[in-house]
Amino acid sequence: MNIDYHALLPEFILAGTILLVLVVDVFLPERAKWFAMPIGLIGVVGSLAGVLSLIGAGTRESFGGTYVVDEFALLFKGFFLVTAVVVLALSLRYFREGGFYQGEYYFLLLTSFLGCVMMPSSRDLLLLFLALELVSAPGFLMAAFRKGDVKSNEAGVKFFIIGVLSTAVMLFGMSLIYGVTGGATKLAEIGVALDGVSGEMETLAFAAILFVVVGFAFKVSAVPFQFWAPDTYEGSPVPVAAFLAVASSVAGFAGLLQLMFVAFAGQHEFWVPIFAFLSIATMTVGNLVALQQTQVVRLLAYSGIAQSGYILLTFALVTDDAASNRNAFAAAVTYILIYGVMNLGAFAATVAVSRRHPTLGVADFAGLRETAPVIAVGMAVFMISLAGVPPTGGFWGKLLIFQAAIERGGTLGPALAVVMLVNSVASVFYYLVVPRQMFLRDAADPSRLRVPALVTAVVAVAMVTLVAIFVLPNVFARLAEISTLVGLGA
Amino acid sequence: MIRLPLVLMFSALLFSAGVYGVLARRNAVMVLMAIELMLNAVNVNLVAFSSSLHQMSGQVFALFIIAVAAAEVGIGLAIVILLFRTRESINVDEVNLLKW
DSSP, rough: OOOTTTTTTHHHHHHHHHHHHHHHHHOOOOGGGGGGHHHHHHHHHHHHHHHHHHHOOOOOTTTTTTTEEEEHHHHHHHHHHHHHHHHHHHHHHHHHTTTTTHHHHHHHHHHHHHHHGGGGGGOOEEEEHHHHHHHHHHHHHHHHHHHOOHHHHHHHHHHHHHHHHHHHHHHHHHHHHHHHSSOOHHHHHHHHHHOOOOOOHHHHHHHHHHHHHHHHHTTTTOOOOTHHHHHHHHHSOOHHHIIIIIIIHHHHHHHHHIIIISGGGGGGHHHHHHHHHHHHHHHHHHHHHHTTOHHHOOOOOHHHHHHHHHHHHHTTOOSHHHHHHHHHHHHHHHHHHHHHHHHHHHHHHHHHTTTOOOOOOGGGTTTHHHHHHHHHHHHHHHHHHHTOSSSSSHHHHHHHHHHHHHOOOOTTTHHHHHHHHHHHHHHHHHHHHHHHHHHHHHOOSSOOOOOOOOHHHHHHHHHHHHHHHHHHHHHHHHHHHHOOOOSSSO | OOOOHHHHHHHHHHHHHHHHHHOOOOHHHHHHHHHHHHHHHHHHHHHHHHHHHSSHHHHHHHHHHHHHHHHHHHHHHHHHHHHHHHHSBBBBGGSOOOOO
16 A cells, blocks of 8 residues: 655645644634634645646556545646635635624634545545545534525535435446446446446446446436525535535535546437436526526526536547547536636625625626626626637637537537537626616615725736736646546546 | 445435435435435445455445435534424425525
């Protein structure tokens, strides 16, 4: 059993920080509880430095090949840690002024991020399950963190029941896979073993794959397993909603990518139609329901569901052809990363507005061009980017998926591309509702909105990043290109 | 020696009973119990495969699931107590403020 301590450095630093936050909180006086956030921030940045020190160090394995640090893992680890910095920055004022238990919150948030960081390295069913639970379990508590608020309680209960139920379904599938493959739990071994099964055992393997896919479909809020997401996001504190919408769902996709492209790749003829259905249903329902939303967090929740649909589309493009699979994989990774940036930005702008208008109706964004110009311009860029309109990064993301779909050929690829195009056009209508309020309506209270400096900084950086991705797509495309996953269609 | 297919049928039934419980029960604590049934069905599966394959990793997996399930019930009960404090009821059908 070999353990590569350097490869595990980011996890160790983060775990140490988590314990430190928990202990320090006990000794801080009530007024200084917010101090847990800078400690956490330093730990996350240290962990990020650990990730950077591993770039170019090749593929490193620990624990008998069950925990692998390769380029795919590093890319996602870096993404999650940057997300952690952003969510911490959004949380500081919100939680300090809201009268929450701050020490516990930062402890839970960082624990969730530890799970996120573990997810892309987990190449074993057991580790995938543990990482997924580490992401979700603190999330249940954070969703219910506005303790006196009935809506937050409801968010917690719904998220908890759905989360645990989906884990149980996924585990049942995993237990069947363990049996069908004759005791394989490593993803690469499962891939080999599943290719050898036939007859009745193959039917059982299909059932097992279906269970696992349904379990993950809950996590990434794919239709028809999406109903918990808008309720949970609306009831949670806004920074927690940002965490759930970005980190938690991207972690789900990181796990699903590994399972589908490595472990179950040989059975694609069985599961490609399932993903095609999930993808079409998810983007269509997400966009149609989003058209009727009047609350911004719910609007973002349904937009997130629709975006999940676009990402799921790439799974439906898998064929026997390894090169085209790598295309689809790269498109998925790129889109997930761009989606993370634009969604984080949109939630940051929402956090800024929530200081004056806690209910966050669409009309509460009226006149933002005067009360908070930076936030208004930023929010407009994020909405345009989510709709996939140039000159923003979201356009390249959609284009890559579209290209991969066309290049796959057959009837399925172009058909999916057309559905995606129609959906993107429909989505423009609701994405422009918020900019219309911000720029064409006047605010009831024209005084300046006081926005915390950290939140403004997040909005500005996310906005610049999205425009930069549009101007320099090559830099970003290369990121996805190098994100090769060990065992991906050799 | 009990034959493997019988054990698998038992665990499938246990899992189905759990799913039924989650869908049909109103009381939040009973929903938690039903989810425990589902997780235990997974454990039965893993241990049965592990013993028929003469291989340990399934049993290790089951031990981890038991530990995680205990942690989850702790979180679940905390949330249920919170719900009871604000609403004086733990009927999950009444948790319906947020929809569409």
